[in-house]
Structures are given as structure tokens and as C-alpha cells.
Amino acid sequence: MRRTVFPNKLLPWLLLAPQLAVTLIFFYWPALQAFRQSMLKEDAFGLSTKFVGLANFRKVLADPAYLNALKVTVVFSLAVALSAMAIALFLAVQVEKIRCGKGFYRTLMIWPYAVATAIAGMLWLFLFNPGFGTLAAPMRALGFNWNPLLKGDQAMGLVIAAATWKQISYNFLFFVAGLQAIPKSLIEAAAIDGASRRHAFWTIVFPLLAPTTFFLLVVNTVYALFDTFGIIHAVTGGGPGRATETLVYKVYNDGFVNLMMGESAAQSVILMVIVIALTAIQFRFIERRVHYG
Amino acid sequence: MRYSPILIAAFALSPLAAEAKTEITWWHAMSGANNEVVEKIAADFNASQEEYEVKPVFKGTYPETLNAGIAAFRAGQAPDIMQVFDVGTGVMMAAQGAVKPVADVLTEAGYTFDKSQYLPGIVGYYSTPDGTMLSFPYNSSSPILYYNKDIFQKAGLDVDNPPKTWAEVWAAARKIKESGAAECGYTSTWLTWIHTENFAAWNNVAWGTNENGLAGTPELQIDSPLYAKHFQEIADLAKEGVFVYGGRTSEAKQNFTSGQCGILTESSGGLGDVIKSGINYGTGQLPYDETAEGAPQNTTPGGASLWVMAGKSDEVYKGVGEFFNYLSQTPVQEYLHQQSGYLPVTFAAYEATKASGFYDKNPGRETPILQMMGKPPTENSKGVRAPNLPQLRDIQNEEYEKMLDGQQTAAEALKNAQERGNAAIKEASGG
Numbered sequence: 253m254r255r256t257v258f259p260n261k262l263l264p265w266l267l268l269a270p271q272l273a274v275t276l277i278f279f280y281w282p283a284l285q286a287f288r289q290s291m292l293k294e295d296a297f298g299l300s301t302k303f304v305g306l307a308n309f310r311k312v313l314a315d316p317a318y319l320n321a322l323k324v325t326v327v328f329s330l331a332v333a334l335s336a337m338a339i340a341l342f343l344a345v346q347v348e349k350i351r352c353g354k355g356f357y358r359t360l361m362i363w364p365y366a367v368a369t370a371i372a373g374m375l376w377l378f379l380f381n382p383g384f385g386t387l388a389a390p391m392r393a394l395g396f397n398w399n400p401l402l403k404g405d406q407a408m409g410l411v412i413a414a415a416t417w418k419q420i421s422y423n424f425l426f427f428v429a430g431l432q433a434i435p436k437s438l439i440e441a442a443a444i445d446g447a448s449r450r451h452a453f454w455t456i457v458f459p460l461l462a463p464t465t466f467f468l469l470v471v472n473t474v475y476a477l478f479d480t481f482g483i484i485h486a487v488t489g490g491g492p493g494r495a496t497e498t499l500v501y502k503v504y505n506d507g508f509v510n511l512m513m514g515e516s517a518a519q520s521v522i523l524m525v526i527v528i529a530l531t532a533i534q535f536r537f538i539e540r541r542v543h544y545g
Numbered sequence: 546m547r548y549s550p551i552l553i554a555a556f557a558l559s560p561l562a563a564e565a566k567t568e569i570t571w572w573h574a575m576s577g578a579n580n581e582v583v584e585k586i587a588a589d590f591n592a593s594q595e596e597y598e599v600k601p602v603f604k605g606t607y608p609e610t611l612n613a614g615i616a617a618f619r620a621g622q623a624p625d626i627m628q629v630f631d632v633g634t635g636v637m638m639a640a641q642g643a644v645k646p647v648a649d650v651l652t653e654a655g656y657t658f659d660k661s662q663y664l665p666g667i668v669g670y671y672s673t674p675d676g677t678m679l680s681f682p683y684n685s686s687s688p689i690l691y692y693n694k695d696i697f698q699k700a701g702l703d704v705d706n707p708p709k710t711w712a713e714v715w716a717a718a719r720k721i722k723e724s725g726a727a728e729c730g731y732t733s734t735w736l737t738w739i740h741t742e743n744f745a746a747w748n749n750v751a752w753g754t755n756e757n758g759l760a761g762t763p764e765l766q767i768d769s770p771l772y773a774k775h776f777q778e779i780a781d782l783a784k785e786g787v788f789v790y791g792g793r794t795s796e797a798k799q800n801f802t803s804g805q806c807g808i809l810t811e812s813s814g815g816l817g818d819v820i821k822s823g824i825n826y827g828t829g830q831l832p833y834d835e836t837a838e839g840a841p842q843n844t845t846p847g848g849a850s851l852w853v854m855a856g857k858s859d860e861v862y863k864g865v866g867e868f869f870n871y872l873s874q875t876p877v878q879e880y881l882h883q884q885s886g887y888l889p890v891t892f893a894a895y896e897a898t899k900a901s902g903f904y905d906k907n908p909g910r911e912t913p914i915l916q917m918m919g920k921p922p923t924e925n926s927k928g929v930r931a932p933n934l935p936q937l938r939d940i941q942n943e944e945y946e947k948m949l950d951g952q953q954t955a956a957e958a959l960k961n962a963q964e965r966g967n968a969a970i971k972e973a974s975g976g
Contacts, residue, residue, distance in 0.1 A: 295639065296615050296640065297615055297619065297640045297642075297643040298618075299640060299641075299642050381799075382789075383789075383796060383797070383799045383800045383803070384799045384800075384803055399790075401790055401791070401792055402790055402946055402949050402950040403950060489793065491793065491943070491946060492943075492950065493943045493946050494943060508612050509608055509936075509939070510935055510936040511615070511935075512973075
């Protein structure tokens with residue numbers, strides 16, 4: 253490969269400047285603020301500030317509610333990331349088989365991606381709220397004791413379903429693109445050799461999709477950890493009890509509802525460490541097994 | 546161009562004239578019909594005088610408005626007036642140095658603040674233990690009982706006499722369910738505000754020590770026999786499917802307006818939505834426990850009040866004083882009360898509304914006022930206050946939800962809520 257050489261020394265920096273500015277102002281600056289805040293004990297208005305070192309971290313890690321949120325997050329994120337990817341892959345493969353109206357189906361599949369997270373949450377709420385949900389009354393009529401306002405596992409199922417539904421479109425888009433990049437000749441050759449469709453999929457298509465799958469794994473993990481806040485906020489508000497309170501939701505609740513800034517900041521710092529570690533692990537161990545074409 | 550000098554002068558002077566007005570920013574959380582009331586009050590005040598201009602700004606929900614105000618204060622950009630909901634009162638009171646007492650603002654503006662002109666149940670909640678009014682009660686409400694007259698008729702219940710005690714409510718609710726008049730007998734919004742905080746006041750039992758926190762940092766006392774009895778009764782009804790849980794705040798209103806439930810306890814401020822739903826409804830006072838001594842005592846206000854932020858110029862404070870004086874005037878209070886369903890703050894406005902025949906035409910509108918003024922408040926019935934009331938409510942809701950799901954008894958739920966709550970209060974008050 254030939255290295256691109258820019259004759260101008262200033263231009264590259266100028267071109268980079270907007271992105272650098274955005275990153276510095278919206279990522280590094282708040283992150284530093286969070287670090288600072290996590291070492292302070294402060295009232296809501298910032299009238300009295302005391303440096304407490306790592307006391308906030310000790311308090312957070314000793315709090316059973318925090319461990320509960322960690323558990324909820326693991327269950328929720330795994331369920332959302334895995335089911336959103338599995339369903340999207342299944343749908344992408346099925347759509348490839350359609351002879352007539354492929355574009356129409358594809359468009360319909362991608363549609364939900366245009367829905368904002370909070371709106372997606374409201375949508376599911378209007379369908380499944382035990383009080384006014386369109387589908388709640390029929391479910392009760394069928395003898396199913398549907399009450400996610402009190403039953404933690406049902407509430408968890410509901411937010412997982414809503415968050416998954418929202419993300420399927422995105423994954424679908426990438427899987428369709430990934431599938432189209434696989435040379436038809438390989439699959440035809442397999443067919444000539446007498447491989448069944450299923451065998452061909454798992455031994456040829458799936459491994460060749462690995463770069464896409466890996467990319468989506470990283471994106472979906474981050475999505476499940478952070479972007480699902482709107483859905484949880486709209487559908488369950490972290491309840492019942494603390495059954496759907498994820499780490500991100502707890503940061504919000506402790507900081508902005510209960511006004512415990514120091515502990516909330518400590519939690520967000522821990523969360524940052526978790527995400528950095530997770531991404532590093534994914535790149536270090538899983539990416540090794542990914543073959544880029 | 547004969548007029549040009551005059552025109553030029555007019556152009557030159559008009560911005561000056563505008564700048565001469567002192568601007569007062571007012572952050573609030575009133576949406577929908579209540580937002581129009583805010584806009585109209587501000588516009589009328591601005592038109593009534595030349596010196597000040599009140600600028601209302603909608604900042605989202607109550608918690609969002611409070612957070613926006615706090616963030617703005619930290620950045621040195623606080624608004625002049627901020628609307629803070631009832632549970633944020635403790636937070637604001639703890640922030641001495643961030644707020645200026647309304648009583649001071651009024652006196653400095655040349656008005657005497659005469660406590661006897663204001664409804665004691667409301668003003669008492671927004672005052673310090675020594676009686677200084679800290680914030681201006683803008684919109685106050687109190688919980689009342691709503692019932693569906695059609696469902697009552699179908700169940701064979703007395704349509705004109707809603708149940709008065711909790712025992713009567715439970716009996717009526719069971720009858721509604723058993724007769725098939727509706728699939729659910731009773732539901733309630735705000736188990737915290739209505740069944741925990743107002744329950745204490747209305748039945749004259751303690752919610753916490755130190756006059757429920759009004760005289761100092763409280764320790765919760767909700768792990769007591771009367772509370773345990775009340776919540777166990779609700780838990781039993783939930784098990785039978787007679788009581789249906791709607792959610793932590795006002796979601797249960799939907800269960801009532803949709804005709805799913807026959808009886809509802811909700812804020813008097815929820816009347817608008819009940820009317821809008823078009824159901825054949827009636828109202829009654831909040832039920833009490835007939836075994837409680839001295840019940841019914843009096844209920845306490847919810848809603849929000851206006852806080853004046855510290856560190857503003859004398860000119861601004863003078864304007865805020867003028868504005869609050871304007872807000873206290875009888876016609877303004879009457880308008881606010883009759884339009885929004887919130888309670889009037891002054892006796893004069895209450896009397897004027899009564900004289901106008903408004904309550905005869907709108908029965909139920911007077912109920913929350915009568916509840917609040919029925920008896921002089923005791924140390925259990927002036928309201929509750931804690932530096933971290935939102936957090937305490939969260940804890941209570943978590944425990945109540947586990948109880949309603951059958952995971953624990955009422956006694957266990959109250960014990961856990963009290964223990965966890967007291968630990969949180971200790972933490973929040975710097976212990």
C-alpha cells in the first residue's frame with residue numbers, strides 16, 4: 253500500500269479540528285468533570301464541597317442495590333445484544349431468499365430504526381401497560397396473569413423485547429450488506445459438492461460474516477448498556493422494586509432524582525471503566541478469530 | 546420626509562424603553578392547560594405595570610425543572626423565580642444561601658406579609674418552624690376520592706354517598722368486583738403521598754419524628770400498627786384482584802377513567818383529566834381509618850411552590866415582591882383556583898369563590914379545602930419533610946411493590962422501608 257502524503261502541514265489539522273473539538277468538549281471534558289465530582293461530597297447546589305477521596309467508590313461498591321443493578325445490566329445487555337443479532341441475522345438470511353418484493357420487505361424491516369428510543373418505549377408501553385395497554389386486556393382474557401408493574405421478570409421481558417425490537421433494524425441492515433458481499437460462487441460450489449443449505453450457512457456464510465458480526469457485537473453491547481436508557485425510562489422507570497434498574501439508569505436516578513452527585517459520578521466512572529474493559533476484551537480476544545476478507 | 550425626526554426618535558427610544566423594564570425570569574413545570582394559566586398570569590401582570598416584565602419559561606417536568614434550576618445555579622445562571630414541587634421542598638430548604646425567603650422579598654418590597662390572610666394548611670408547609678414563609682405556594686392540591694356513579698349503580702351501591710372510611714371503601718370495592726360491575730374495585734395513585742404521608746396527617750399518626758421532619762431532621766416511624774393494618778388490607782385486596790396497582794405516580798388515574806376500576810383516590814388536581822374522560826363521576830373526601838383516634842384530622846398539600854433564588858439585584862427582588870403581591874390578589878387567586886383546580890392561597894380568594902356560587906356548580910372543588918382546613922393541624926398533620934424525600938418515596942415504592950406482588954407482608958414492607966429510609970436520611974443529612 254502506498255502511504256498518502258499531505259504536502260500541507262496545516263490542512264490535516266484543520267480538517268481534524270471540528271472532530272477534535274467535539275471530542276474534547278463533549279467527551280473528555282465531561283469525563284474529567286465526572287472524575288473530579290466522584291471524589292467530592294457535595295450538596296445539590298454545590299454550596300458546600302468536601303474532598304472525600306475514594307469514599308464514594310467504597311460506598312457504591314458496598315451497596316447491595318449497585319450489585320443488583322450490575323446483575324440486571326448483565327442479564328439485560330446479554331439478552332438484548334444476542335437476541336437482536338440472532339433475530340436480525342435470521343431475518344436477513346430469509347429476506348435474501350425472497351424472489352419478489354425483496355426491496356419492500358427490506359424497507360419494512362429497516363423502518364423501526366427511524367423511531368427514537370423514547371418513542372419506541374412509549375409504543376411498547378401503550379401496547380403492554382396493564383392499565384391501558386391495547387394487548388394487556390386480551391392477554392388477561394387468555395388467562396395470563398400479565399402485570400409488569402408488579403412482576404419483575406415480566407417487566408424485564410418487556411424492556412428486553414422493546415430494546416431488541418428497536419435494534420433489529422440496524423443489525424439487519426449490516427447483515428444484509430454482509431450477505432451481499434459473500435461471493436455467490438462459493439455457495440454454488442458448496443451446493444455442487446452436495447452440502448445442505450444449513451451446512452453451507454454454518455461453514456461458509458457465517459464465518460465469512462464474522463467481521464460484520466464482530467462489529468455488531470461491539471455496537472450492540474454499547475447500545476444495550478447506554479442507548480436503552482430511554483426505553484427503560486419510558487416503560488418501567490427501573491421498577492418494579494429495582495428489577496429493571498440498569499447501571500446507567502441508576503446513575504441517572506441517584507444523580508438527577510436523588511441528587512447524590514458524588515455517588516452518581518463515582519458510578520459513571522466505574523461504568524466507563526467497565527465499557528473500556530469490555531471493548532478492549534472484545535478487540536483483544538474475539539477479533540483475533542475474525543478474518544477480514 | 547416630514548416625520549423622519551419623530552420616526553428616528555421613536556426608533557431610538559423604543560429599545561431604551563424596553564431595556565428600562567427589569568426582566569424577571571420564572572422557570573416552571575406547567576404544561577397543557579396549566580401552562581396557559583401561567584402565561585396569562587404573567588401577561589396580565591406585565592400589562593398591569595410598567596417597571597417589570599415577568600418571563601415564564603417552561604422547563605419540563607417537575608424533576609427536570611428542579612435539575613435545570615440546580616444546574617443553572619451552579620453555573621451562576623439561576624432564574625429569578627423557580628417552581629419546585631412539594632417533594633423538592635426539603636432540598637430547597639437545605640440550600641440556605643441559594644434561596645431568599647419569600648417573606649423577606651415581600652417585606653423588602655414594602656409589603657407586609659400577614660400570615661393570617663393565608664390558608665394555614667398550605668402556608669405552614671412552606672414555612673420554617675418559626676413561621677417565616679420561604680416559598681410562595683403557587684399550585685396546591687390535596688388527595689380526594691373519586692368514584693364512578695355508573696359502576697356504583699350497577700353494583701347496587703349508594704350513588705349519592707361515597708364511602709367515608711377505608712373499611713367502607715374495601716367493602717364497596719369488593720362488592721363492585723363480586724357483582725361484576727367492574728373488573729377492579731379500587732385503585733389509587735401515589736401510594737407514598739396519599740397512603741403514607743397524607744395517611745399520617747388525616748389519621749393523626751406519626752410519619753416521622755420531629756413533627757414529621759418540619760422541626761428538624763426526621764426519623765421515620767411508619768413501621769407502626771395502624772400503617773401495618775392499612776397496608777395489609779390493601780395487600781389482601783390486591784391478592785383478591787379487588788385492588789389494582791397502577792404505578793408509582795399518577796398512572797392509576799387511567800385505570801379509573803377507562804372504567805376498569807370503580808373507586809380511585811387521587812390528587813384534587815387530577816379532576817381535569819377525570820372530567821375530560823367523560824365518565825359519570827362523583828367525588829368525596831379522602832377516606833380515613835375509623836379506628837384511628839381523632840380521624841379525620843386534616844390533609845396536607847401537594848403541588849408546587851415558587852422559590853426566589855439568592856444573589857439577584859435589589860431591583861429584581863423588588864419586582865418579584867410586586868409579582869407575588871399581584872399573585873396574592875383575590876381576582877388572580879380566584880382565576881388560578883377556578884381555572885386550574887389548584888387551591889387558593891388566601892382566605893379572601895376562597896370566600897370570594899364561595900360567594901360566587903362556584904362550589905354549588907362544581908361540587909368537589911371545595912372538598913380539598915375543607916379537608917385541609919377542617920381542624921387546626923397537629924404535629925402529625927402539617928406535612929412531611931426530609932432532605933431526601935424523593936429517595937424515601939423510591940424506597941417505599943420498591944417495598945410496597947414487593948408487598949403487592951406477595952413477596953412480603955405489609956409489616957415486613959414497612960419495616961424494610963423504615964430501616965432503609967432512616968439509613969438514607971442519615972446519609973443525606975451528612976451523618
